Amino acid sequence: MFSKKIALGIFVTAVSFLAWAKKEIVFFGGGGEPDGQTTIFDATYGNFAPFREGSGWKARSYFDGGHHISEALAEDMFKGANKPMTAENMKAEVASLKKRIQSGDLKSGDQLLITVATHGAKQKDGQRTHSVATTDNKFNMDELKQLRDLAEAKGVQLGIVDMSCHSGPVTSLGSDKTCVVSMGGEGVAWNVSGDKFGQLLTKGNSLESAFLASRKDPKALVLGAPQISTDAGKKAFSATKFLTNSLMAADQLAEIPLSKMSCYGTNSIPYLRLVSDLKEVDKAAGFQSYYKYARVQMGLDKSKNQPVIDKLKAALDDYNSARDKIVKAHEQAEKLNKSECINVADTKMCGTKEQFIAGVTALTEKKKLKGLTVREQTELSMYQKYVNTDAFKTWQSLRSNFRNDKTLHDKAMNVARAEREVYDELYKVYSSENKKPNPCRDFKL
Incomplete structure (x- = not known):
């Protein structure tokens, strides 16, 4: 009592x-x-x-x-x-x-x-x-x-x-x-x-x-x-960080020097390490699981997470293929965008193709608002003749392919969607292995 x-x-x-x-x-x-x-x-x-x-x-x-x-x-x-x-x-x-x-x-x-x-x-x-x-x-x-x-x-x-x-x-x-x-x-x-x-x-x-x-x-x-x-969160993010670091839309790619871009394909070390971590699930408990894991590593059985791995690989390959095409278009456009000179009323005018476009835009706007001098009209005519050349149009088409791409973002979202599944699976594994305090789980609303 x-x-x-x-x-x-x-x-x-x-x-x-x-x-x-x-x-x-x-x-x-x-x-x-x-x-x-x-x-x-x-x-x-x-x-x-x-x-x-x-x-x-x-x-x-x-x-x-x-x-x-x-x-x-x-x-x-x-x-x-x-x-x-x-x-x-x-x-x-x-x-x-x-x-x-x-x-x-x-x-x-x-x-x-x-x-x-x-x-x-x-x-x-x-x-x-x-x-x-x-x-x-x-x-x-x-x-x-x-x-x-x-x-x-x-x-x-x-x-x-x-x-x-x-x-x-x-x-x-x-x-x-x-x-x-x-x-x-x-x-x-x-x-x-x-x-x-x-x-x-x-x-x-x-x-x-x-x-x-x-x-x-x-x-x-x-x-x-x-x-x-959490410890599980830090480990899961560390394993998947390379995915989000390399996911960019076309407008973001334009802001980064091509030599500094990080792009990880399905043959990269971070990706292969991630796949290995996902397969660790197969040896999560007991002798039978270790046996299963060994068979998976030898290619005799499929991992429990094979569907997740397959989805990630397909999304990543699709994204990187599209990204490579866009980056190639950007590189080709940059090579063509070198400084060139044209004669305007016995004056040599030099600039990149971007600068000539800016010149046409500025003079056209001025013509609408208050008209042009004879020299300015001659300058505009020469600019317009230049931007209508085949070489200029080739550059313009390459630049348009890069700047106006609408597909890369959707493909990147497919990778992000696969990343969510991967992260969730890894978090479960790392969380089950963790023996330290978990203040995020203990913080109840």
Whole structure:
């Protein structure tokens, strides 16, 4: 009887502790947007599940500051309690959180989730993470490290979610006590991935389960690669990183010197290593599995993940074939775009084909607005004669093939779709092997 009373007391104490633990979310969003009535982050903000009544979370909002409809949305959701997302407001909130942890207002067992949905910049030299745009300046996410250290020292369960572009480095703030999610990954991000993640932050889900579900949701598919700070997440991303690093549309290829492009085919070492990792599933448990794995390695049996491997290979080969054709067209066009000279009224005019196009465009526009001098008309006529030569049209056709391609993006998306399956399979394997704490799984909404 006595032991039952003790057990009941412990149970009641535990329930009471959980019931009184604080659950706070701070949402920063909508910075860095051009003039207008809305921001591209409005849907992510409006659909954020923890804002809903009955979620059990106390939320503070720092959203936008300058867009009429976006501000009206925040006003409606927070009844006047929303503040603009200025750099000063972000710093003040972080400082307040640190002071509250130091004073014991936020204590062991409390949960704190910081979410950022704004534009992000690439990591700079000397930065641990990166900077994000506010409505008036920028905020260095490195400033969250001290907050993380305090939270961990005092037992406050901290989660950090960064939905901005180039937010992959923020996962470096993750540890065996703090969960960090980057929905933007290391490159350019699309709101659809962060939006879906926010919708899945419902009661009973964890940050890990919401991340994995949103990452593989077909409706939230993007070229970027969302990341999570768990050990399994780091390993899975490391194994698949080469895929997203080499996926670019034609307009992105134009911005990078051809000599510096990274392109990994199905004969590359990263790809072959990835296939080997996928086949590791076949030796996941017991002697029979190791036997199966040996037969797979000898080519006598197919791997459990062979359909996933086949899909990835087909998508990657298709993408690289199309990409090679476009890059070849770009190289040929660049070779033809060398400086040439033509005579205009006894004057030698020299330039690349791009510059001659610019000359025709500028003089044609001027002719429409206020007319041309005799010399300018002669110049325009000579330019027009030049741009109508067969050699010029050959260059123009090659340039058009490169610049106006509409297929490469779709082929890249097929690789991204296959990457989601690969990542998910690897994550399961690495997660089952991991014996370390998993703060992302433990962070329950």
